[in-house]
Amino acid sequence: MNKKKKKKTHVPFRLNILFFLVFVLFSALILRLGVVQIVYGDDYRREIERTEEVTVNNSVPRGKMYDRNLKLMVDNQPLDAITYTRKQGTKPAEMVETAEKLAKLIEKDTDKVTERDKKDFWIMNNPKLAEKKVTDKERKKVEEGELKESDLYKLQLDRITGDEIKLSDKDMETLAIYREFASGYALTPQIVKNKKVSKEEFARVSENLDSLPGVDISTDWDRFYTYNKTLKSVLGKVSSSEEGLPSESLNYYLARDYSRNDRVGKSYIELQYEDILQGQKAKVRNVTDKSGNVVDSEVVSEGQRGKDLILTVDMDLQLATEEIIEKQLIAKKKLGNTKFLDRAFVVMMDPDTGEVLTMAGKKIEKDPKTGKSSIEDFALGNITTSYTMGSAVKGATVLTGYKQGAIQPGTVFYDTKLKIKGTKAKGSYSNFGNINDLTALKVSSNVYMFRTAINIAGAHYVPNEPLNISSSAFSTMRNSFSQFGLGVRTGIDLPNEMGGFKGSETSPGKLLDLAIGQYDTYTPMQLVQYVSSIANGGNRMKPHMVKEIRDPVDNNEELGPVAEDVSPTVMNRLDMKEDWIKRVQSGFEKVSMEQGGTAYRFFGNKPYTVAAKTGTAEAFYDGPDREKFSEPQDTMNITMVGYAPAKNPEVAFAVVVPWAYQGHTGHDMSKEIGRDIMDTYFKLKKERAKKETNKDAEKSTDLKVENGKDVQKDQAEVRKSQKNE
Numbered sequence: 001m002n003k004k005k006k007k008k009t010h011v012p013f014r015l016n017i018l019f020f021l022v023f024v025l026f027s028a029l030i031l032r033l034g035v036v037q038i039v040y041g042d043d044y045r046r047e048i049e050r051t052e053e054v055t056v057n058n059s060v061p062r063g064k065m066y067d068r069n070l071k072l073m074v075d076n077q078p079l080d081a082i083t084y085t086r087k088q089g090t091k092p093a094e095m096v097e098t099a100e101k102l103a104k105l106i107e108k109d110t111d112k113v114t115e116r117d118k119k120d121f122w123i124m125n126n127p128k129l130a131e132k133k134v135t136d137k138e139r140k141k142v143e144e145g146e147l148k149e150s151d152l153y154k155l156q157l158d159r160i161t162g163d164e165i166k167l168s169d170k171d172m173e174t175l176a177i178y179r180e181f182a183s184g185y186a187l188t189p190q191i192v193k194n195k196k197v198s199k200e201e202f203a204r205v206s207e208n209l210d211s212l213p214g215v216d217i218s219t220d221w222d223r224f225y226t227y228n229k230t231l232k233s234v235l236g237k238v239s240s241s242e243e244g245l246p247s248e249s250l251n252y253y254l255a256r257d258y259s260r261n262d263r264v265g266k267s268y269i270e271l272q273y274e275d276i277l278q279g280q281k282a283k284v285r286n287v288t289d290k291s292g293n294v295v296d297s298e299v300v301s302e303g304q305r306g307k308d309l310i311l312t313v314d315m316d317l318q319l320a321t322e323e324i325i326e327k328q329l330i331a332k333k334k335l336g337n338t339k340f341l342d343r344a345f346v347v348m349m350d351p352d353t354g355e356v357l358t359m360a361g362k363k364i365e366k367d368p369k370t371g372k373s374s375i376e377d378f379a380l381g382n383i384t385t386s387y388t389m390g391s392a393v394k395g396a397t398v399l400t401g402y403k404q405g406a407i408q409p410g411t412v413f414y415d416t417k418l419k420i421k422g423t424k425a426k427g428s429y430s431n432f433g434n435i436n437d438l439t440a441l442k443v444s445s446n447v448y449m450f451r452t453a454i455n456i457a458g459a460h461y462v463p464n465e466p467l468n469i470s471s472s473a474f475s476t477m478r479n480s481f482s483q484f485g486l487g488v489r490t491g492i493d494l495p496n497e498m499g500g501f502k503g504s505e506t507s508p509g510k511l512l513d514l515a516i517g518q519y520d521t522y523t524p525m526q527l528v529q530y531v532s533s534i535a536n537g538g539n540r541m542k543p544h545m546v547k548e549i550r551d552p553v554d555n556n557e558e559l560g561p562v563a564e565d566v567s568p569t570v571m572n573r574l575d576m577k578e579d580w581i582k583r584v585q586s587g588f589e590k591v592s593m594e595q596g597g598t599a600y601r602f603f604g605n606k607p608y609t610v611a612a613k614t615g616t617a618e619a620f621y622d623g624p625d626r627e628k629f630s631e632p633q634d635t636m637n638i639t640m641v642g643y644a645p646a647k648n649p650e651v652a653f654a655v656v657v658p659w660a661y662q663g664h665t666g667h668d669m670s671k672e673i674g675r676d677i678m679d680t681y682f683k684l685k686k687e688r689a690k691k692e693t694n695k696d697a698e699k700s701t702d703l704k705v706e707n708g709k710d711v712q713k714d715q716a717e718v719r720k721s722q723k724n725e
Contacts, residue, residue: 061221063277063306065235065269067315068355068547070559072226074235080202081194081220082106088186090214092124098212099178103170105204106193110172112242113179118165119157121175133159181214188259191241194220230319233380234359234494234545236270239263268380268494269309269545276549279306307563310548312355320680321346321360324673326375329362332660332669340621340635340659344669345382345524346677351532351643351652353568354541356492358677361524383492386500386521387658390615391444392639393486393517393527395534395584397452398437400480402580406455409583412436415447420467423509426450441587442597444614446516453477453515459508467508474506477514483574485529485540486522491571492543498523518617527641527654533574534588535611535643535652538581542569588613589646599640602668602675608682611649612642614671621659635659638670644678651681 065074082102086095123130133156141147167175177192184190192215193201206217223238239246244261245253253264264278265271325344332338341364348358363378401407412434417427428446432439440448454461457473482488489499501521503510513519522530525543533540544566551560574581588611592599598614621633638660643649655670655677 060279061305062223062238062263062270063279063552064308066308066310066559067313067318068311068357069314069316070310071315073231073311073313073315075224075226076221077224079194079220079222080197080199081218082192082197082201082205083189083216083218084181084184084192084214085189085216086181086184086186086214090186092182094213095181096124096174096178098214099174099181101208101212102177102192102205102215103173105208106197106201108173108176108193110169110176113172113176115165116157117175117179118167119160121167121178122160122165123156130156184261185259188261189216189218190261191220194222194241227315227319229377230315230322231313231359231377231379233377234268236268236272237266238270239266268496269311272493272495273309273546276309277306279552280304305552307552308550308560309546310550311545312350312357312547313359313545314357314684316684317348317681318358318360320684321348321358321677322362322377324676324680325360325362328669328673329364329375332667333364335661335667337662337666338660339662340623340625340633341657341661342623343378343381343658344673345378345656346653346673347382347524347528348651348653348677348681349528349532349541349543351535351541351649354532354543355547355568356543356545357651359525359545382524383490383494383497384523385658386498386523386526387637387656388518388520388617388619389522389527389639389656390517390617390637391446392613392615392641392654393481393522393530394441394444394449394515394615395588395613396481396484396486396530397449397477397515398441398584398587399534399574399576399580400477401452401456402583403480403576404456404476406452407437409580410436413440413448413451415440415445418447418450418461418512419463420461420508421465426509426512437583438587438590441584441613442590442594444591444598449515450512453511457508457511469508469511471506473511474514477511478502478520481520483540483572484533485526485571487520487526490523490525490529490543491569492525493545497525500526517615518619524654524656527639527656528652531613531641531643531654532652534581534584535649537578538574538576540571540574542571544569585611585646588642592642593646599642599671599674602671603678606675606678608644608678609646610642610644610678611646612640612674615639615641619659623659633662635662636664636666638666638668640670640674642674642678644681653677 061076064072064076067073084098134152138147138152138155142149142152180190180192202217205212205215209215209217220241225232225235241261241263243263245258245264246266249264250260253262254260258264265274270277325346329341329344333341343361343363345361346358347356347360349356359379359382361378361381362375363381364373365376366373398407402409415428415432415435417425417431419425426446428444428448430443432443432445432447435443435445435448437448439445451461453473454467454469456476457469459467459469461467478487487500487502489497500523503514503519510519529540529543546566548562548566549564551563553560589609591597591614592603592610592612594600595604597604599610599612603610603612615638617637617639619635619637621629621635626633636659638657640655641653643652653674655673657670657673660666660669
């Protein structure tokens with residue numbers, strides 16, 4: 001019987017190969033794990049445990065402003081705020097989700113959402129549809145370098161239709177909130193809403209903070225002006241939390257450790273003293289893990305509120321002066337020939353220190369929609385607008401004449417009209433005959449100033465003959481005038497001050513006009529600096545609005561210690577003899593205190609003494625309605641400068657009323673304002689002196705009472721001691 005052959009199987013062999021392969025793979029895996037753990041273990045451990053330190057600057061409230069009598073003018077008003085702090089690595093989709101939840105809890109203004117914002121939002125929410133907005137051919141151009149990736153994005157934006165970006169009201173709120181989220185820095189709180197946050201909104205957000213990653217409730221601030229619009233334009237503006245740093249100054253502030261969403265001064269005092277008012281920011285060092293989560297926070301510095309400014313302004317005097325101007329504008333506007341009258345200015349200054357006590361300006365403005373007129377603040381016009389000031393500048397002309405040897409104290413000229421060939425006769429409002437320099441100032445003689453200017457130019461006047469002068473005479477007079485502050489910036493601690501305008505013609509008649517203030521233009525601030533230079537005996541003082549800088553304190557009701565006193569600054573000394581200046585001072589005093597002076601009717605019977613100079617200038621209307629007229633319109637500017645008391649000045653003033661009336665005669669608004677502001681100044685001074693006297697009397701009484709109690713106590717102790725003995 002034949003034995004059947006056994007069939008050999010290949011299964012065991014294949015299994016062995018499989019087992020071997022498994023062994024090799026496991027060996028490789030074990031080897032790899034060993035390498036990872038032994039060789040790279042520390043590196044991976046460090047990567048997992050890696051943290052990053054990020055220092056964040058948190059804003060602090062700005063410093064306050066007070067007037068010279070420590071009355072609060074500008075403060076910080078607390079506001080409820082809702083904020084968002086984005087952690088590093090937060091994805092846009094996560095922010096959108098949080099924004100949707102927050103939109104259900106608060107109302108968010110959508111006015112600032114732009115069409116571009118809507119398109120960006122649509123692309124983010126519809127990535128596949130957005131991809132279809134670009135063709136393969138256009139993508140290939142990117143690969144070939146003909147287009148950039150940014151060009152493709154622009155194409156997507158251009159091809160999104162209006163229907164595609166139509167959003168519901170709630171979606172618009174979500175977008176508005178997301179827009180705020182995205183504009184903030186990582187780990188830096190960003191204001192989402194700080195205006196009109198209702199108590200209900202504040203409470204709802206507070207209750208749902210656990211489901212709103214990054215959202216928090218906080219307190220913000222806004223500038224509050226105690227006196228409403230008074231001097232608000234001079235105090236300046238602060239950027240809002242939405243504006244942040246002004247674009248034109250972005251690099252400047254970023255280089256000084258500001259954040260893009262910081263609020264800064266935009267104009268005038270807020271801008272000029274930004275470094276002082278801004279304060280020292282709080283610094284927080286955040287430690288984040290690999291995922292951007294904050295694992296630790298450390299306060300590096302607590303920060304400090306901005307320092308406070310004590311201004312030179314007297315708010316009681318400022319308010320009273322503004323009321324005087326308003327009443328005068330209303331009253332004079334009712335008269336005839338005042339169609340161009342729409343503004344008036346008053347500056348009052350301490351002539352010895354340059355401290356600006358009052359900087360008032362008012363302007364009549366008409367609402368283009370309703371046609372109704374209202375009187376608005378125009379204090380800035382004292383440094384940003386200039387006018388021909390008329391005879392008020394004659395003090396500078398006389399002193400220039402002394403300096404140039406054109407006249408001497410006591411020089412006499414015969415006042416009658418000058419007739420220069422080819423020009424209209426030029427003279428004073430009356431022929432005064434023989435007059436000297438003092439009388440010329442007292443009665444405001446034009447002819448005396450003309451003859452002085454002719455002598456300065458080295459010319460010789462012959463009636464009905466041409467007058468030949470050197471053009472250098474203009475420079476001579478202007479250089480001299482600039483010593484007083486006329487025609488140059490005063491140096492006041494405010495930005496955007498103008499210097500005025502100089503006429504370009506150099507004909508003889510224009511030189512004569514320059515001598516009586518009817519050619520070049522000056523600002524009201526220049527005018528008060530000029531008269532202060534005469535009042536104080538020859539020092540041109542730098543006007544300033546800030547008197548002191550004070551350190552902040554925690555108690556809101558208290559003022560901190562003085563950090564810095566703003567010292568008076570002499571910009572230059574008049575290159576004039578002391579006797580010459582005293583001579584002009586005497587002439588100014590005659591103007592207001594001696595019968596026949598142009599201001600005597602307004603100050604002659606006052607209990608105080610004033611030295612002054614009035615002015616009237618023939619001018620052309622250059623106001624907001626000038627384009628309505630095909631030809632220049634003649635008008636009159638009226639001015640007044642002065643100081644008081646005449647012998648020991650403590651206040652200097654300048655009053656400017658441009659385009660006061662049409663025709664050669666009109667009202668006395670500048671003089672009436674000058675009288676009223678001086679009455680107010682001395683009235684306030686008397687009232688304050690009386691209050692101080694009463695305070696001293698009360699202190700004295702309290703001291704006597706205390707001393708009396710001490711005496712009674714001592715006597716009682718003596719009696720007790722005697723009784724015990």
